[in-house]
Amino acid sequence: MDLQLSDDQRALRSGMRDLLGAVFDREALRAAVERGGTVDRGLWRELGAAGLFALRLPEEAGGVGLGLPEAVLLFEEAGRALLPGPLVATHLAAGAVEGAAEGEAVVTALEGGGRPVAHLAEADAVLVGPGVLTDPAAALSGSGVRAGSGALTGEALAASVAEAGPVRSLDPLTPLHRAEGLAAAAMGLARGSEAYQVEGLAGAASGLAGGSEAYSGALCREGALLTAAEQLGSATRTTEMAVQHARTREQFGAPIGSFQAVKHLCADMLARTEPARSALYAAALTADPVEIAAAKLLADEAAVRNARDCLQIHGGMGFTWEADVHLHLKRAWLRASRWLTAAESEEILAAALGPSSGPVPPLYSGSAASG
Numbered sequence: 001m002d003l004q005l006s007d008d009q010r011a012l013r014s015g016m017r018d019l020l021g022a023v024f025d026r027e028a029l030r031a032a033v034e035r036g037g038t039v040d041r042g043l044w045r046e047l048g049a050a051g052l053f054a055l056r057l058p059e060e061a062g063g064v065g066l067g068l069p070e071a072v073l074l075f076e077e078a079g080r081a082l083l084p085g086p087l088v089a090t091h092l093a094a095g096a097v098e099g100a101a102e103g104e105a106v107v108t109a110l111e112g113g114g115r116p117v118a119h120l121a122e123a124d125a126v127l128v129g130p131g132v133l134t135d136p137a138a139a140l141s142g143s144g145v146r147a148g149s150g151a152l153t154g155e156a157l158a159a160s161v162a163e164a165g166p167v168r169s170l171d172p173l174t175p176l177h178r179a180e181g182l183a184a185a186a187m188g189l190a191r192g193s194e195a196y197q198v199e200g201l202a203g204a205a206s207g208l209a210g211g212s213e214a215y216s217g218a219l220c221r222e223g224a225l226l227t228a229a230e231q232l233g234s235a236t237r238t239t240e241m242a243v244q245h246a247r248t249r250e251q252f253g254a255p256i257g258s259f260q261a262v263k264h265l266c267a268d269m270l271a272r273t274e275p276a277r278s279a280l281y282a283a284a285l286t287a288d289p290v291e292i293a294a295a296k297l298l299a300d301e302a303a304v305r306n307a308r309d310c311l312q313i314h315g316g317m318g319f320t321w322e323a324d325v326h327l328h329l330k331r332a333w334l335r336a337s338r339w340l341t342a343a344e345s346e347e348i349l350a351a352a353l354g355p356s357s358g359p360v361p362p363l364y365s366g367s368a369a370s371g
Helices: 007-023 024-035 039-050 067-082 088-091 136-141 153-165 181-188 215-248 262-285 289-321 326-338 342-352
Strands: 108-109 125-128 150-152 164-167 177-178 198-200
Touching: 007 039, 007 067, 067 088, 067 108, 067 262, 088 108, 088 125, 088 215, 125 153, 150 153, 150 289, 215 262, 215 289, 215 326, 289 326, 289 342
Parallel strands: 108 125
Antiparallel strands: 125 150, 150 198, 164 177
16 A cells, blocks of 8 residues: 555645635635634635535546545645635535535535534535434444435525524634434434435435445545544644744744754644544545544544644744634634544444453563563
8 A cells, every 4th residue: 555645646735735825815714714604605616616526526427536535635735724614515415416516505414413513504405314313433334324315405404594503613614503403304314204305315425436335324434534634734734833933933042943842842743643644544545434533533633732732832822813823723623523523433443443352462572561
């Protein structure tokens, strides 16, 4: 397995970074904060035109025909730029919900587990399905997932949105709603109810380049993987911000980066980011549920702890509204609760170890291990 990026993959990542630098610079980020994180439809269409949402659709279906490894690279750049909006859900809905691939439709997702729904008020469709309502750990492994899935649209969606209540969000760029009506609608789909207007998604996963099996399991796996990619991008960016500040900020006549405590913080940030990167890229190649859980766990830890350390290195100014550090921290906290939490990831990893048959033998049988 070669985890080195190809020239084409490097060019794809570079192109995405250049695009976001042009259409979503710091001024645009701050404008998004001021308007409460609502989706910029013009920007959404530009992302669609660039192929972000249709990346994994086959070329004959109007997509780019690439796979999860390339999608991970683009979502990593999106996380680095703190790009707002339900990017993951819209990407997963491409080819299944009309307009999603082109960026004409904004699609969010009901993740289940009592989680609030992001960007519900402005969504044109909501991914719902029986598998989304089960235990995410079971959905990720493909067990206990009932057949059938769909996207709520039209009048049924409008009725659910009208009943939803706003929830105070950690992240000023991600409005949240508690939507019990959506859960009821999803249960209606699970029972085969015709009372809801839905767009069939049963064949959506098979239409993606690379293919996958049951929609519900694929939704959870790929959603967790792409969210982990966003977390990795944020962890990388906060590491860069910390190092840059440590080089230019001076105290006692010397850059603070020359102080051992600051050096250790920066080194720890890099030491968290790179293992998360390796795990993420490997999981994108294998699409293995256990590897995806590990990648999400490591990426969440890197994003949250790196943002906290970056804030520490920035000192008092890191806590101010004008600094961007707190935006990375708040988004990292929120993403850590999406699709797959740390506790759910740990359960998947523990289950993969199999039943215990006694004490775990030491990895090294020398004298140090035996006492």
